[in-house]
Amino acid sequence: MRLTVNGVRLNVEVAGAGEPLLLLHGFTGSLENWRGHVDAWSARFQTVAVDLLGHGLSDAPADPARYAMEPCVADLAAVLDQLGLGRAGVLGYSMGGRVALHLAAAHPGRVGALILESASPGLATPEERAARVVADEALAGRLERDGLEAFVDYWERLPLFASQARLPEPARATLRAQRLKNRPAGLANSLRGLGTGAQPSLWERLPEVQAPVLLIAGALDEKFTAIARQMASRLPAAQLALVPDAGHAVHLEQPEAFRALVTHFLTMTSGRG
Numbered sequence: 471m472r473l474t475v476n477g478v479r480l481n482v483e484v485a486g487a488g489e490p491l492l493l494l495h496g497f498t499g500s501l502e503n504w505r506g507h508v509d510a511w512s513a514r515f516q517t518v519a520v521d522l523l524g525h526g527l528s529d530a531p532a533d534p535a536r537y538a539m540e541p542c543v544a545d546l547a548a549v550l551d552q553l554g555l556g557r558a559g560v561l562g563y564s565m566g567g568r569v570a571l572h573l574a575a576a577h578p579g580r581v582g583a584l585i586l587e588s589a590s591p592g593l594a595t596p597e598e599r600a601a602r603v604v605a606d607e608a609l610a611g612r613l614e615r616d617g618l619e620a621f622v623d624y625w626e627r628l629p630l631f632a633s634q635a636r637l638p639e640p641a642r643a644t645l646r647a648q649r650l651k652n653r654p655a656g657l658a659n660s661l662r663g664l665g666t667g668a669q670p671s672l673w674e675r676l677p678e679v680q681a682p683v684l685l686i687a688g689a690l691d692e693k694f695t696a697i698a699r700q701m702a703s704r705l706p707a708a709q710l711a712l713v714p715d716a717g718h719a720v721h722l723e724q725p726e727a728f729r730a731l732v733t734h735f736l737t738m739t740s741g742r743g
Contacts, residue, residue: 471483471484472527472528473548473549473552475545475548475549475552476541476544476545476548478523478528478529478531478536478545479528479529480520480521480522480523480528480529480545480549481501481520481521481526481527481528482501482518482519482520482521482549482553483501483508483517483518483519484516484517484518484519484553485508485512485516485517485519486508486511486512486513486514486515486516486517487512487513487516488513488514488515488516489514489515489516489558489559489582489736489740490515490516490517490518490550490553490555490557490558490559491511491515491516491517491518491558491559491560491561491736492518492520492546492549492550492558492559492560492561492570493507493508493517493518493519493520493561493562493566494520494522494546494560494561494562494563494565494566494567494569494570495519495521495522495525495526495563495565495566496563496564496565496566496567496588496719497564497565497657497660497661498525498622498625498649498652498657499525499526499563499565499566499648499649500521500525500526500527500648500651500652501519501520501521501526502526502648502651503563503645503648503721503722504517504519504721506725507721507725507728507729507732510729511729511732511733514733514736514737515559515736518549518550518553518555518558520546520549522542522565522566522569522660522664523536523537523542523545523656523660523664524537524652524653524655524656524657524659524660525652525656525657525660526651526652530653530655530656530659531659532655532659533659534659534662534663535663536659536663537659537660537662537663537664538663538664538668538669539568539569539572539664539668539669539670540576542569542572542664543569543572543573543576543577546569546573547573547576547577547580550580556579556580557579557580557581557582558580558581558582559581559582559583559584559585559736559739560573560574560581560583560584560585561585561587561732562585562586562587562589563587563588563589563719563721564587564588564589564718564719565660565664566589567586567587567588567589567590568589568590568591568592568664568666568669569664570584570585570586570589571584571586571589571591571672571679572669572672574679574681575672575675575678575679578678578679578680578681581681582681582739583681583682583683583684583735583736583739584679584681584682584683584684585683585684585686585732585735585736586683586684586685586686586698586701587686587687587720587721587728588686588687588688588691588694588718588719588720589685589694589697590666590694590697590701591671591672591673591675591676591701592666592669592670592671592672592673593666593667593671594671594673595671598667599666599667599668599671600667601667602665602666602667603665603667603668604667605667606661606662606665606666606667606668607661607662609621609658609661610657610658610659610661610662611658612624613654613657613658613661614654614655614658617654618649618650618652618653618654618657619650621654621657622646622649622650625649626646626649630691630693630717630718631717631718631719632717633688633690633691633716633717633718633723634717634718634719634722634723636723637722637723641722645722673704676701676704676705677704677705677706679705679706679707680706680707681707682707682708682709682735682739683701683705683707683708683709684708684709684711684731684732684735685698685701685702685705685708685709685710685711686698686711686713686720686728686731686732687710687711687712687713687720688712688713688715688716688717688718688719688720688723688724689712689713689714689715689716690715690716690717691716691717691718694718695712698710698712709735711731713727713728713731
């Protein structure tokens with residue numbers, strides 16, 4: 471379904487029955503990334519998968535400011551409102567994890583449990599954020615100049631995703647086809663408005679997050695494993711799970727282990743608060 475929230479239309483798929491679980495994909499992704507997991511969870515959870523702005527079948531406004539973290543979080547709160555969900559578990563991967571953390575910080579009463587896969591609270595210093603804004607603008611320009619297929623070729627070759635080369639060919643082909651369904655303008659403006667440099671840092675606010683948090687990272691992803699350890703030391707109610715033989719996309723590289731971690735965590739935290 472397409473829901474109109476705050477003047478934009480977001481593509482949303484609701485499935486299953488039980489406690490609600492909001493699913494937020496990463497950059498170049500879409501709600502299609504969760505399909506196999508949704509099938510497995512449908513008997514235990516009511517999943518609410520969203521195409522973030524500029525991705526999938528959601529709108530792709532021309533103004534990069536519309537993609538910024540504050541309106542993004544407001545859009546998701548409005549989605550929960552329209553679906554009659556006062557409170558939900560929230561699972562976010564990479565960019566979606568940053569969004570999920572900001573949702574928990576802005577609306578603590580709406581987030582019953584938080585699962586952050588390969589996510590971060592942003593960049594700690596103004597200098598790091600400024601440098602990242604410059605880098606993301608260069609990426610956005612590359613997307614607009616060279617087109618989506620060339621950008622996806624470049625994106626898939628990043629060291630961050632090297633471990634995905636071990637995936638079976640059908641899985642790699644499915645992921646590539648999903649990425650190629652996106653629109654260059656939507657991805658470029660998402661980089662400009664919702665990139666890590668553009669968002670406010672939440673490092674200093676992590677102690678305020680009272681919801682139980684599960685931090686998931688792939689053991690092969692040294693950067694985000696280190697970030698997850700740092701986050702775990704600052705969050706009041708955090709569990710850390712490092713998944714062997716997985717890189718940045720644990721849900722894709724070790725799907726059964728990922729599902730088991732999420733299901734166990736949500737079962738253990740059910741009804742808290």
